Amino acid sequence: MATGRTHRPATRSRGIPEATVARLPLYLRALTALSERSVPTVSSEELAAAAGVNSAKLRKDFSYLGSYGTRGVGYDVEYLVYQISRELGLTQDWPVVIVGIGNLGAALANYGGFASRGFRVAALIDADPAMAGKPVAGMPVQHTDDLEKIIEENGVSIGVIATPAGAAQQVSERLIAAGVTSILNFAPTVLSVPEGVDVRKVDLSIELQILAFHEQRKAGEGSGGAGADVDADTEPGAGAAAGAAPVAAVEPPAGRAAAAAAAARKGGPEGDVPAVMPA
Known part of the structure; x- marks a missing residue:
């Protein structure tokens, strides 16, 4: 009988992040292609490009496997294939x-x-x-x-x-x-x-809907972009010209003085404390 339930990959117990686990199959696919071409070693830059990630992220991911490569030589392709296959549980049926x-x-x-x-x-x-x-x-x-x-x-x-x-x-x-x-x-x-x-x-x-979103964005950029956004809270005609930013109303000095006097006479939040204390 198959042993599908008897063994579990050690990824979680060894603390490998889920994001790294998600990238391991990408590395394995690239490494398998290299192995089939009898390529013995590969640099982090070459492997990262083949897997579609940056080399710094690749080196960080491989550090969780205990594989750091050799300076000036790179990573051993066959050994990495084995390491990643083992972590993903692919050494069994x-x-x-x-x-x-x-x-x-x-x-x-x-x-x-x-x-x-x-x-x-x-x-x-x-x-x-x-x-x-x-x-x-x-x-x-x-x-x-x-x-x-x-x-x-x-x-x-x-x-x-x-x-x-x-x-x-x-x-x-x-x-x-x-x-x-x-x-x-x-x-x-x-x-x-x-x-x-x-x-x-x-x-x-x-996935197709996400691609459609990006296609629409690219089409909009190619045509110079859409019209200016309209703030839903701005009433029509509030700006001096179309697309103009709203301008705050400026109260004349006399109005400010009257407002200050009214504030001095006004009760506070509970009606028993002046809102503006006299100097």
């Missing part, structure tokens, strides 16, 4: 179940990158009875009625949810009850999970 075998779920099932990174798709699960038994990516789809049994038999601790949003919460609850403690959620909804369960969310539509 991780069985994974994918729940929801629609277009997205089927695409994930056919993705060849999982196996090469230590993740074995143990089962494909769907609620549609018509899908049961149909082969997808060389595996028969199984019905959700067997979800708990599948997880137990395969020692699964990582589940992938690719269902419609309305079904995702219930699926997550069943996965967790069966022993899954990490979920990759592709459903466009926020899951409510108990403490101790890790959820990573991937929402492609949100």
Whole structure:
């Protein structure tokens, strides 16, 4: 039986920040490409450029792994591949179940990158009875009625949810009850999970919306920018000219003297202390 639940990466116990953990796969991908080209060593600048980060941040991240490199030589590529793989828990087999075998779920099932990174798709699960038994990516789809049994038999601790949003919460609850403690959620909804369960969310539509925002900004900059902002608290026509800044009213000297005299006669906050004390 697979040992997906018996070992945990030591990242949290060793105090590696979550931001660093999120960058480790980027370093590993770049290092793997170097290893495939038989590159023995790499400088922090070269590796940082390949991973899309700055070299100072890379060196700080690697210090958490106890790897500082050699001055004038750089980092040993193969050793770093091993170090990062060990920290990410990729030196063992991780069985994974994918729940929801629609277009997205089927695409994930056919993705060849999982196996090469230590993740074995143990089962494909769907609620549609018509899908049961149909082969997808060389595996028969199984019905959700067997979800708990599948997880137990395969020692699964990582589940992938690719269902419609309305079904995702219930699926997550069943996965967790069966022993899954990490979920990759592709459903466009926020899951409510108990403490101790890790959820990573991937929402492609949100990423596209963010790109649309940046495209709109670039288009606005190219056309010279939008018109001046209008303060909602400023009444129309308050400025002397369009776009002019509001000008504070200036009280004439006589008005100021009258106001001071009135203030001297005025009661304080409680009505029994003069607001302006005589000299």
